[in-house]
Amino acid sequence: MAHKINIYKTQNSRLAEFDPHNIGFGKIFTDHMFVADYDGKNWTDLRIEPYSQIQLSPATSALHYGQAIFEGMKAFSASGEVWLFRPKENWKRLNTSAKRMVMPELPEDIFMQGLTALVDIDRQWVPGTDGSSLYIRPFMFATDEHVGVRPSEKYKFIIFCCPVGPYYNNPLRVKVEEHYSRSAPGGTGFAKCSGNYGGSLFATKKAQEEGFDQVLWTDPVTHEFVEETGTTNFFAVIGKNIVTPDLSENLLAGITRDSAIKLLNHMGYEVEERPLSILELKKEFHNGNLKELFITGTAATLINLVGFGHNHHFFDVMAQGDTSISSSLKSLLDGIRYGQSEDVFGWMQKVEQELGEPA
Template identity: 50%
Template sequence: MIDVVNIQTQPVSKSRISECDFDQLVFGKTFSDHMFVASYDGKGWQDLKIVPYGDLSLSPALSALHYGQAIFEGLKAYKSQSGEALVFRPVENLKRLNKSAERLCMPTLPEEIFMSGLTQLLSIDRDWIPSKPGYSLYIRPYMFASDEYIGVKPSENYIFIIFTSPVGAYYNKPVKVRVEPHYTRAAPGGMGFAKAAGNYAASMYPATLALKDGYDQLLWTDGVEHKYFEESGTMNVMFIINDTIITPPTTDSILKGITRDSVLQLAKDWGVKVEERPVSVAEVMQAIQAGTLQEAFGVGTAATIAHISVVGYEGKDYTLPPVAERKFSNKVLKVLDEIKTGKAPDPHNWVYRV
């Protein structure tokens, strides 16, 4: 049970839901009727409210726009067969949000405020949760510095918002990726473990170069030697070699993914061997060439499981085993989807019911 906090609610005069084509959803383009907003004044969180989704009025001197104090999270809500709103592991997202906040000198958010705001927002916008298989309501909590001040120092004031977006699949096909040997997503001692806006800004240029060459994403390598894999695009990455799941350990340069943690837990439940250790580019390329790489996939909230079909390395493309033959990733995708939608037992109490 969570401690319920007082939240003022200003409902829309007329819902926009009739304008939404739930059969033609583009990820991140459609937004629900309301949003939860809270303000931090240097002493504590206040002015908690749910208001109609709409534009913000911001100062040109807004600190976040100049010095990058901005963090976010991403999670999803699903509709059960009985019509309940089910949210997958929201407290873990809050924990990660607060870890990001500490790294960027921002205030942490109390659990009762986060969960009360999320619960009431989903209650009022429950009808925006798609019912179609493979679809969900994407939830975007984020926080940014709101001082009107041009000076390099932590802001005293912050705004926290949660808004939601009905979405379809992030990837509708297996992805083609390229090993990145030069550009760096994050480095030891940096903030690669945080969901900070600047991390994603830094990734866009090399990702754009890969897109121009026909790849969907990058396989990021470490920022020191570029010898070890870290992440795949915006996801954690996993390889299955000789029936063993191998994935890089979470460090200060790798995001601690909630889907990653869930996949590894299910693997352990099923008796699958798991190794969390540095994974070298050479090891994976040798396994591809020897035919011992059975599966490779990205794991994250948006995609859940993104099968990797092709790996580009040093100017050559290597085709991986067909998706239909991938026993573990297909099974874990199916089971996770069933847990999230209430169709399968939830042995680890991952699902929060609204």
């Protein structure tokens, strides 16, 4: 179903100030955003308007009771065109989060039409430099002006975009977390809701103060099994086997994780999705079988781990292993996204030029 989207283009574009060779991550925003409002029954007032601040009442429900969810996705420049990577998977995951947080689901046609129209209008913001992309942030939050714990009746959905470079520039050192937990059985670990990230910041800050880059979260019951890092899914190459923790209600089902598994299978590797303990990682490290550690995520794409810290000892995996599998995987994934390799799974969706100027 085609929806009417009102277009209000900016009269003061900031594009001339944009330097694609100096963009960092998450600090520069494109000229427009897509907005839709939920009135308790339907999504209404679909519009693209200039990127700007939003006015909120101090009593806005999301600010007090945490009904807020989001997604992260990317668009890429290839062969003079703009392409989205697996956008419908983000739409599905957004609605999975919405259901868990008692929020309204967003119809696929509204999500996709709003997304493609926004990226089309701002297509000149999609950087073409090596390793760069347009990071896209869809999010939804409760807007009732009400003090009291109950699901909101009204919501706002927004998509905005950031031209970005690499999220991480170097391999990471991670600390195995054995005290704090990111999620719990029956909780919201599988949902991409804002509170999950706020709750992770304290342990992450402590790890960084100890010289680590990120936290490697373990299961909340025994703290013996690997789950994920703060923003990514975890993979280990053990001998000739590639292992990643199996999905559970505690873990976010990463779209890059799923893509990595499919590509590794395509490359001829089998990926074991199973419980993976810290004890097993340490044992295989001492046996010389722990060859590579890497993590995957939309922002990070794929980045290697130098190693992991546990019980005041650092296990330097990179010093005794190599990065041959992860490097080949990243090259293939990047090749598909930037139009340099065959899109064997049909993941890339072209954004037709209808509203915006040529990139």
